[in-house]
Amino acid sequence: MTPVRRTRPSASKRVHGEIQGNRRHAFDAVWEIVRRIPAGRLMTYGQISVLLGSRLSPVGVGWALHGCPEDVPWHRVVNASGGFSTDRLPDVPPGLQKALLKAEGVEVRLDGRVDLERYRWLP
DNA sequence: AGGTTGACTGGGG
DNA sequence: TCCCCAGCCAACC
Numbered sequence: 001m002t003p004v005r006r007t008r009p010s011a012s013k014r015v016h017g018e019i020q021g022n023r024r025h026a027f028d029a030v031w032e033i034v035r036r037i038p039a040g041r042l043m044t045y046g047q048i049s050v051l052l053g054s055r056l057s058p059v060g061v062g063w064a065l066h067g068c069p070e071d072v073p074w075h076r077v078v079n080a081s082g083g084f085s086t087d088r089l090p091d092v093p094p095g096l097q098k099a100l101l102k103a104e105g106v107e108v109r110l111d112g113r114v115d116l117e118r119y120r121w122l123p
Numbered sequence: 124a125g126g127t128t129g130a131c132t133g134g135g136g
Numbered sequence: 137t138c139c140c141c142a143g144c145c146a147a148c149c
Contacts, residue, residue: 026146045131057145058131066130077130085130092130128148136140 026056030064033123037076040104041121042114044080051123075100076121082113 033048045058056064062085065074075097079085084097098108108114 046133049131057143059129059144060131060146062130063146064130074130079130080132087130089130097130126149129144129146131144133143134141136138 026052026060027064030056030061031068031072034065034068034072034074034077036123037073037121039073039076040106040119042076042078042101042106042116042119043121044078044116045085046080047120048077078114078116080116082116084112 029052030048033051034043037043045061048061049056049058052061061077065072065077066089068074075086078097086092086097087094098112101114102108106114106119
């Protein structure tokens, strides 16, 4: 049998209040920033990390979004290359992020990326 | 307690 | 431009 790549089993648990102490605070901060991104605009993981004063690494930002509350528009966060990192996740339907962004008027190039120069949101 | 794994990134080949 | 690697650091087990 081919080993199956799996997602964090407890990712969804974090949504239901299992984040403790300072971590909880850092995750909340990420969610608050992402909630402020207007429809049709984008931010990168690294950009959010810097906004937080680098208290949380870009990887940490990804963690914060994995299993975020329903009202957090996670699809408006892309990687520094303008690509969709969520396409590699087993628990996210391939093409979902792309579809959500196109629905907001974001143009996705043929190579599957977006133009950050054009859509990047600067708070 | 410590090794492994990422929703990352920038630099080098 | 693409691929690989080291640095990154929180969460998992």
